[in-house]
Structures are given as C-alpha cells and as structure tokens.
Amino acid sequence: MIKAYAAFESGGKLQPFEYDPGPLGEHDVEIAIEHCGICHSDLSMLYNNWGITRYPFVPGHEIIGTIAAKGVHVNNLAVGQRVGLGWHSGYCMTCHNCMSGDHNLCAQSESTIVGRHGGFADKVRADAASVVALPDSLNAQSAGPLFCGGITVFNPLLQFDVPPTAKVAVIGIGGLGHIALQFLRAWGCRVTAFTSSDDKKKEALALGAHDVLDTKNPTELAAAANRFDLILTTVNVKLDWNAYIATLRPKGRLHFLGVPLESVDINVFPLIASQRSVSGSPVGSPTGIATMLRFAEQHKIEPIIEVFRFDQVNEALTRLASGKTKYRIVLSNQ
Incomplete structure (x- = not known):
C-alpha cells in the first residue's frame, strides 16, 4: 500500500489516504519519496480549475527520491539511485514527437497528477522513461522544483537556441522567474527583470539580473523600446502586452x-512590421531535463525554497496560495 495525502472534493483539505498501486509494470519504477515541491499547478488541479481533476486527488509532481523497485525491462536506472520525476509520468514512445526527442509534446503523454496519484506520498510510480537521475552534487531537498518550474524556464533556451549575447527580460520574479534569472545569467545573457515590486528589485539583482525595470513606470517601459531579443513572461495576470512587445527588437x-x-x-x-513573435511552451523532455540538471550542477544554481513536513501539507498549500512564498515550497519526508 502507498500512503499519501489526498483531497476528496474540489478545494478540500488533504487527508491521509492509502491506495494499492497493483503490480509494478515491466517498464515502470517505484520511487521512495524524500522531497516533493508544490507548484501552482497542484493548486489548479486541487480546485479543478482545468476541469480534469479526479478525486480522491493526490497532488505532487516535483518529486525527488530513490528507486525502491523497478520493472523487469528497466535497465537505465538502479535500485537505490536518487532520481527526480516532474509533470510527465509516461509517454507513448512511438509518435513522431517521442521519436524526435520531443517527449514533452507527446499527445498521449501521461501526467503525474492527472488521472493518477502524485507525489504527496511516501511512494509514487512512473514509466522509467520519464524519470531522470539526479546529479550527485545537486541539493536533493531543493532540486524538486527544477523538475517543473526549472525546466519550464530552461526549455526555451534550448528550443530557440538563445545565444549568450542575447538580451533577455523576465516578467514576474516569483516561483518561475527567480529560477529564470539564475539560468539566464549563467547562460551569459544580458538579463533584465520586470517587476512592479520595489521589494523585489534588490532580490532580482541578487538572483542575476543586470537591470530592473519598474513596470508601474510607463516612462521606463517606453525607454526600453527595441531592446530585447526575448521576453519570458511567468505571470498569470493580464498586462498591457502591447507595451511589452514594443520593447522587443526586430x-x-x-x-x-x-x-x-x-x-x-x-x-x-507591430508583430508584422518588425517580424516579432508570440509563443509559449510547456515543460521539457527527459533529455532537456537532464541537460538542465547538468547546467544547474555546473553553475551551482538551485531554487530558493521554504520547507514543510508532509504532515504540514495543508499549511504549505495555504502558504502557496497567499502569494508570499519565497520562492518555492518543498514538502520533506526527512
């Protein structure tokens, strides 16, 4: 039996919950969970904001742990090895996207917390193809958020071949943005942080930004016209997107x-006149995650976290919903 914390209705408090996962699949692994990050996607699923949640619902898709058991056809991972698991828990492995290395774009991919139980538990199961080994020198306690928030902001650097000479801006210095600033600075880019918070200006500079622009000041935005090669927006609020597009170079x-x-x-x-683009992307592929982890290891990058015990899960969710977290929350079994 797997012991977990589950909600039994939309927005409900998480309660102790046990379930039988059944026989271990031939291509699956079972992970003994040490730490699990909490993401805003967990909150969205808890409240069924996307209309796809099934209850009882066990959140958690930023998982760090060790391989407790593996299927007979799993050869790339060893029992006892420390690994991570993110948003995806499996792929079809036969479609064009999977065969091209873009597993994260697989239309038949399985999500760790959609239609299955996630990582707010002592164990979790997943297809071995979606599980990535954690480099030894990375901090296991803080590494979980890299498997969702981290790869979300790192993936565009790979997908668009962003050169180290690029001028890149980040909108929103929170759970995603604070990791993006660190990655971009280490990548070699000229990094600018957009923020409306005076308190976050010093934090953004400490995290890697060369410059900070006050989004409440239209003069600063206007002065940044035609400056940036890329703007990463991490916020979920409505902004004057045309003002930001005006700061993009051709x-x-x-x-x-x-x-x-x-x-x-x-x-x-303005898009046509200067051949500008508007785009979006999800999390990355397993190979993209592995590349990100090596990059984080090399440059000593890690998320800034607040730690709660697993039995404090409801307090942790309340803290996340308050918007006061600095900058990610991790549940720990240790």
Whole structure:
C-alpha cells in the first residue's frame, strides 16, 4: 500500500489516504519519496480549475527520491539511485514527437497528477522513461522544483537556441522567474527583470539580473523600446502586452510560460512590421531535463525554497496560495 495525502472534493483539505498501486509494470519504477515541491499547478488541479481533476486527488509532481523497485525491462536506472520525476509520468514512445526527442509534446503523454496519484506520498510510480537521475552534487531537498518550474524556464533556451549575447527580460520574479534569472545569467545573457515590486528589485539583482525595470513606470517601459531579443513572461495576470512587445527588437519574441487568466489582447501590426513573435511552451523532455540538471550542477544554481513536513501539507498549500512564498515550497519526508 502507498500512503499519501489526498483531497476528496474540489478545494478540500488533504487527508491521509492509502491506495494499492497493483503490480509494478515491466517498464515502470517505484520511487521512495524524500522531497516533493508544490507548484501552482497542484493548486489548479486541487480546485479543478482545468476541469480534469479526479478525486480522491493526490497532488505532487516535483518529486525527488530513490528507486525502491523497478520493472523487469528497466535497465537505465538502479535500485537505490536518487532520481527526480516532474509533470510527465509516461509517454507513448512511438509518435513522431517521442521519436524526435520531443517527449514533452507527446499527445498521449501521461501526467503525474492527472488521472493518477502524485507525489504527496511516501511512494509514487512512473514509466522509467520519464524519470531522470539526479546529479550527485545537486541539493536533493531543493532540486524538486527544477523538475517543473526549472525546466519550464530552461526549455526555451534550448528550443530557440538563445545565444549568450542575447538580451533577455523576465516578467514576474516569483516561483518561475527567480529560477529564470539564475539560468539566464549563467547562460551569459544580458538579463533584465520586470517587476512592479520595489521589494523585489534588490532580490532580482541578487538572483542575476543586470537591470530592473519598474513596470508601474510607463516612462521606463517606453525607454526600453527595441531592446530585447526575448521576453519570458511567468505571470498569470493580464498586462498591457502591447507595451511589452514594443520593447522587443526586430525578430524578438514574447514567450509565455505562465498562463494569464484572461485572453491575451495583442495588436498584430507591430508583430508584422518588425517580424516579432508570440509563443509559449510547456515543460521539457527527459533529455532537456537532464541537460538542465547538468547546467544547474555546473553553475551551482538551485531554487530558493521554504520547507514543510508532509504532515504540514495543508499549511504549505495555504502558504502557496497567499502569494508570499519565497520562492518555492518543498514538502520533506526527512
């Protein structure tokens, strides 16, 4: 039996819950969980904001643990090895995207917390193809958020071949943005943070930003016209997107990582006139995650976290919902 914490209704408090996972699949592994990050996607699923949640619902998709058991056809992982598991828990392994290395775009991919039980538990199961070994020198306690938030902001660097000479801005210095600043600075880019918070200016500079622009000041935005090659937006609120597009250089890109709660209102002419682009991306593939982990290891990058025990899960969710977290929350079994 697997011991977990589950909600039994939309927005319900998480309660102790046990379930029988059945026989271990031939291509699956069972992970003994040490730590599990909490993501805003867990909150969205808890409240069934996307209309796909099944109850009882066990959240958790930023998982760090060790292999407790493996299927007979699993040869790439060893019992006792420390690994991580993110948003995806399996792929079809036969479609064009999977065969091209873009597993994260597989239409038949399985999500760790959609239609199955996630990592707010003592153990979790997943297809071995979705599980990535954790480099020995990475901090296991803080590494969980890299498997969702981290790869979300790292993936565009790989997908768009962002050069180290690029001028890149980040909108929103929170759970995603604070990791993005660290990655971009280490990548070699000229990094700018957009923030409306005076308190976050010093934090953004400490995290790697070369410059900080006050989004409440229209003069600063106007002065940044035609400056950036890439803007990563991590927020879920409505902004004046046309003002940000005006800060892009010709062929620049506004890239969505956060999901705004309202429709995006964009004037097309500035896109056409300067050949600018608007795009978005999800988490990355297993190989992308592995590359990100090696990069984080090399440059000593890690998320800034607050730690709660697993039995404090409801307190942790309340803390996340408050918007006061600095900057990610991790549940720990240790």
